[in-house]
Amino acid sequence: MSMNDFQRIGRVQADYSRCIDEGPLERWPDFFVENCMYRITTAQNYSEGLPAGLVWANTRRMLVDRVSALREANIYERHTYRHILGQPLVLDENGDGIHAETSFLVVRVMRDGESDIFTSGRYVDRYVEVDGQLKIAERVVVCDSTNIDTLLALPL
Amino acid sequence: MESSVVDAGRDTPVEWTDDLTRVPYRVFQDQDVYAAEQTKLFQGPYWSYLCLEAEVAGPGDYCSTFVGETPVIVARDRDGELYGFENRCAHRGALLALENRGNTKDFTCVYHAWSYNLQGDLTGVAFKDGIKGKGGMPDSFCMEEHGPRKMRIAVLHGLVFGSFSDDVPDIEDYLGDEITSRIARVLGGRTPEIIGRFTQVLPNNWKLYVENVKDSYHASILHLFFTTFELNRLSQRGGIIVDESGGHHVSYSAIDRDAEKDVAYADQNIRSESAYKLADPTLLEGFSEVGDDTTLQILSVFPGFVLQQIQNSVAVRQILPTGVERTRLNWTYLGFEEDTPEQREIRLKQSNLVGPAGYISMEDGCVGGFVQRGIAGAASQSAVLEMGGSLAESSESRVTEASVRGFWKAYRTAMNRQEEA
Numbered sequence: 241m242s243m244n245d246f247q248r249i250g251r252v253q254a255d256y257s258r259c260i261d262e263g264p265l266e267r268w269p270d271f272f273v274e275n276c277m278y279r280i281t282t283a284q285n286y287s288e289g290l291p292a293g294l295v296w297a298n299t300r301r302m303l304v305d306r307v308s309a310l311r312e313a314n315i316y317e318r319h320t321y322r323h324i325l326g327q328p329l330v331l332d333e334n335g336d337g338i339h340a341e342t343s344f345l346v347v348r349v350m351r352d353g354e355s356d357i358f359t360s361g362r363y364v365d366r367y368v369e370v371d372g373q374l375k376i377a378e379r380v381v382v383c384d385s386t387n388i389d390t391l392l393a394l395p396l
Numbered sequence: 397m398e399s400s401v402v403d404a405g406r407d408t409p410v411e412w413t414d415d416l417t418r419v420p421y422r423v424f425q426d427q428d429v430y431a432a433e434q435t436k437l438f439q440g441p442y443w444s445y446l447c448l449e450a451e452v453a454g455p456g457d458y459c460s461t462f463v464g465e466t467p468v469i470v471a472r473d474r475d476g477e478l479y480g481f482e483n484r485c486a487h488r489g490a491l492l493a494l495e496n497r498g499n500t501k502d503f504t505c506v507y508h509a510w511s512y513n514l515q516g517d518l519t520g521v522a523f524k525d526g527i528k529g530k531g532g533m534p535d536s537f538c539m540e541e542h543g544p545r546k547m548r549i550a551v552l553h554g555l556v557f558g559s560f561s562d563d564v565p566d567i568e569d570y571l572g573d574e575i576t577s578r579i580a581r582v583l584g585g586r587t588p589e590i591i592g593r594f595t596q597v598l599p600n601n602w603k604l605y606v607e608n609v610k611d612s613y614h615a616s617i618l619h620l621f622f623t624t625f626e627l628n629r630l631s632q633r634g635g636i637i638v639d640e641s642g643g644h645h646v647s648y649s650a651i652d653r654d655a656e657k658d659v660a661y662a663d664q665n666i667r668s669e670s671a672y673k674l675a676d677p678t679l680l681e682g683f684s685e686v687g688d689d690t691t692l693q694i695l696s697v698f699p700g701f702v703l704q705q706i707q708n709s710v711a712v713r714q715i716l717p718t719g720v721e722r723t724r725l726n727w728t729y730l731g732f733e734e735d736t737p738e739q740r741e742i743r744l745k746q747s748n749l750v751g752p753a754g755y756i757s758m759e760d761g762c763v764g765g766f767v768q769r770g771i772a773g774a775a776s777q778s779a780v781l782e783m784g785g786s787l788a789e790s791s792e793s794r795v796t797e798a799s800v801r802g803f804w805k806a807y808r809t810a811m812n813r814q815e816e817a
Contacts, residue, residue, distance in 0.1 A: 292592025391761030
């Protein structure tokens, strides 16, 4: 059965969010191409064209470093996420890849059982095909709210 | 009058030791203490950071922000001057500005359309003279006698501060030469450009975050990123500067080009020998920020402002109390107009070090909450601040709590100040 772009992106998204929510997080950088762009920002920064990120990476290796830092260096209270994703909207497909947007809602569950909506937003993505597989060339995680509660450790 | 057991300790003043080495946990828990801070401290003779001058550059530009919990507006009038006043209609108290930033000719309250110019003067009252001779304000009502309270404004190297007090010293005198020159070191003669804004909501009293900023003792213990990845590239020299009042501080470190590799960590029971390396070490390939050897400078202004240079990550932080156990921390990340494209990219890369997800700052987001939760039920107990002695003085060692003690020195001065009769 051949899948269209919509189905292929949906499948990558489902795999991606399962990787963060269920682990192993070490697999997370594998969803990206080597020279990827990954950035977590807010809708306000995004609309004003402000380029900084809560997380900002322009190589896949920087994502690898994020994971090792979370594992080996950073200190934060144990928690997990549950990503709930909307349907991907394929916006454009041209020479530089497939452009798509997908809404997300992330529930953060702390070790003491507190469970809250941590953030909502949209992924602004560009996918490219590498060896027959869709990889993320660019992902801007645009959080709707300006606020981050306490800290952001695990990626979105 | 005898107080009941339940009330014991609640209505009594906070008891401090003579020296600065103990901090009663109550000051992080008490609604009464919190309320007193709003008047004595935030509306007292102190300067609160409001915004960057770059955010109110042109005529009609305004920012709405807070002094403590008090909503305020900073606006630039057509005369080119900055004005600060409460974001509160003099009629029934509603907010005047509902956006964080913008450009406007005037401010009109949405409730009853009372309007104000960019200096905060009441200039119009809807239906002031009534309709067809009926209704309207009494003849005795004088617009000049009504208006939001005004602030004094001070601008220093692109930073805008405000104070409700007429007694507050000029900003340079308030800060002293050492602190002023350290602000000039990072911001002087340059044109800042905002490259991002983030807000972190902290589950703790605002003073716990201020303590954390001023605590040079915890830096290499809580934040293990540099140690784990062995990124302390050369021996560092550094120290802390505490101003005369105690309230302002600078903690800095610089490359010590003469010294041998520091081995002090190997003697401590702290992780240091590490097998971990960064897969992309370009994260820390920076440039000398202002042409000197200082790689880190954390500077705080009493009561709630931070200017940070961590390698090439430059940012200002505004600490705003929003409840006894809740604090808003507003980060504004900066680049400079003078940056080359390469330097700008380095800043973006190094933004990973700081902020709510920062490699060397995310711990600061949770550790205040750990204290707030840890001290529940311990209102009669106190924190211990004896590292580096009992004084609040500048020091060549960063293994000290001197600047934390300095904060409490200034805080106690503020809270003990007698209200003017």
